[in-house]
Amino acid sequence: MILVLNFGAQYAHLIARRVRELGVYSEILPCDVSLKEIGKLKPDGIILSGGPASVYEPNSPTMDRKILGLGIPVLGICYGLQLIAKFVGGEVLAGKLKEFGSRELIVKKNGKLLKGLSRKEQIWMSHGDLVEMLPKDFEVLASTDSCPIAAFENNARRIYGAQFHVEVAHTPKGTQILKNFVFDICKAKKDWQIESISKKLVKEIKKEVGKSSVIMGVSGGVDSTVAATLLHKALGSKLYCVFVDHGLIRKGEAEEVKNFFERKLNFKHFYFIDASHIFLEKLKGITEPEEKRKIIGHTFIEVFESKVLELEKKHKDIKFLGQGTIYPDRIESAQPSKYASKIKSHHNVTLPEKMALKIIEPLKELYKDEVRKLGKELKIPDEIISRHPFPGPGLAIRILGEITDERLRILKEADYIFIEELRKFGYYDKTWQAFAALLPVKTVGVMGDARTYEYVISLRAVTSVDAMTADWAKLPNELLGSISNRIINEVRGVNRVVYDITQKPPGTIEYE
Ligand code: XMP
Secondary structure (H helix, E strand, O other): OEEEEEOOOOOHHHHHHHHHHOOOOEEEEEOOOOHHHHHHHOOOEEEEOOOOOOOOOOOOOOOOHHHHHOOOOEEEEOHHHHHHHHHHOOEEEOOOOOEEEEEEEEEOOOOOOOOOOOOEEEEEEEEOOEEEEOOOOOEEEEEOOOOOOOEEEEOOOOEEEEOOOOOOOOOOOHHHHHHHHHHHHOOOOOOOOHHHHHHHHHHHHHHHHOOOEEEEEOOOOHHHHHHHHHHHHHHHHHEEEEEEEOOOOOOOHHHHHHHHHHHHOOOOEEEEEEOHHHHHHHHOOOOOHHHHHHHHHHHHHHHHHHHHHHHHHHOOOEEEEEOOOOHHHHHHHHOOOOOOOOOOOOOOOOOOOOOOOEEEOOOOOOOHHHHHHHHHHOOOOHHHHOOOOOOOOHHHHOEOOOOOHHHHHHHHHHHHHHHHHHHHOOOOOOOOEEEEEEEEEEEEEEEOOEEEEEEEEEEEEEEOOOOOOEEEOOOOHHHHHHHHHHHHHHOOOEEEEEEOOOOEOOOOOOOO
16 A cells, blocks of 8 residues: 655645555555554555645644655655655755746656656646755756756665656646556555455455444435445345435435335335424524534434434344445544634534444545445446535525525425436536525516516536535536526526526535
């Protein structure tokens, strides 16, 4: 495996993903991980990520410098390279250079790291500091116009560095450089393949759970469905699945989910709990977004917990709580940033405190695209695998202001039409997410010679790779026209449809 140490980079995930794409397992850990921890993982190589800080700044992220002496190959990228330079006695100039974007790399010597690169290559830079000098045993391999040391290596000490970002698509030969490092330098084996993972995961689940049973909350989304299917494959009737309908799901979704788990997947124990009246009652009169989220989160746990307690009493062998947590979820919750402000409290099922259940998270090491591949391997239908993400609080955060029965009806119908048209025009799979939101204002219109005074529906469709940033989708006018026409004509209570053209940031994908 290849270990990635994270120094606060936007791209740390990308590095691990690129390595996995090469067929080698990779994990990310915070930069201050102990030598003992590293020893346990036995990595074939270590990659130091970039980061926003400057190596001489007080409190800038650092690592145990003994990592460089373990004899494990180390590749520093951007900040990682600067940190290596600082540790080995080189000179780093802070803020001397601001190089952002595409640059030309001049390769003076290929060495091991740049094997297969031409004399001039396009690369992508994003840094403010630069390394000006390195000790003599370090060989400078490449430079740019303004950066004298853009790549180096020291084969005897097995230390390597690239000032540019090898992990981004804008460095076309980046994959070649990673291959050189991972295979030629680290001698890692190509044995990470999602197909082989499926068997391994099933085996691990059986071993961990033993004779006990697992209970799990499912949402109908990709992660929890794949996790439940995997658990089912391993445990069969020893899996108990619970779906809590909070009444804020999309039109037709309840039937779809029931059908899927009961008929298609043939789960023996699938419990569909219609708790919509409890949720909607508690949400009456609530307009503040965070308050809505909190109510839904707490109520969800209450309802789920009471079902679990009931089942636990009947089936004493329930000892585990299954969860669909995936790798990025873990990384994000393991490293809450001191500096990041809270934008929204995301609602997901967490372990109810009263229960003495152990957690089992079969997907905890996988990225979303790997989960999707695994889902295909498990023969989960495409309509589930390629489903857009849907937030835990559901339509509650897409009806701005108070949630009423009428608003809920309007939104469900409008959203249904939007998605139906999107699929018809072949744009569903081209967008990351698409949905309708109800704005709690009324505008004047005219219909059949009469004045109308009705709600506004806002359509939101975005493209994104990870929901961290997003752009509004450039949908064809014809499609937008068709959606608008249908909503106005078919949904009672709406007389205006608008299209949201806000990027994230500064907007967020959801409205609340
Ligand atoms: P925002 O609105 O923060 O959304 O740009 C980013 C992504 O997260 C989804 N989202 C949630 N998912 N529980 C979830 O499981 C939540 O409470 C929640 N809130 C937002 C959102 O749909 C988008 O994909």
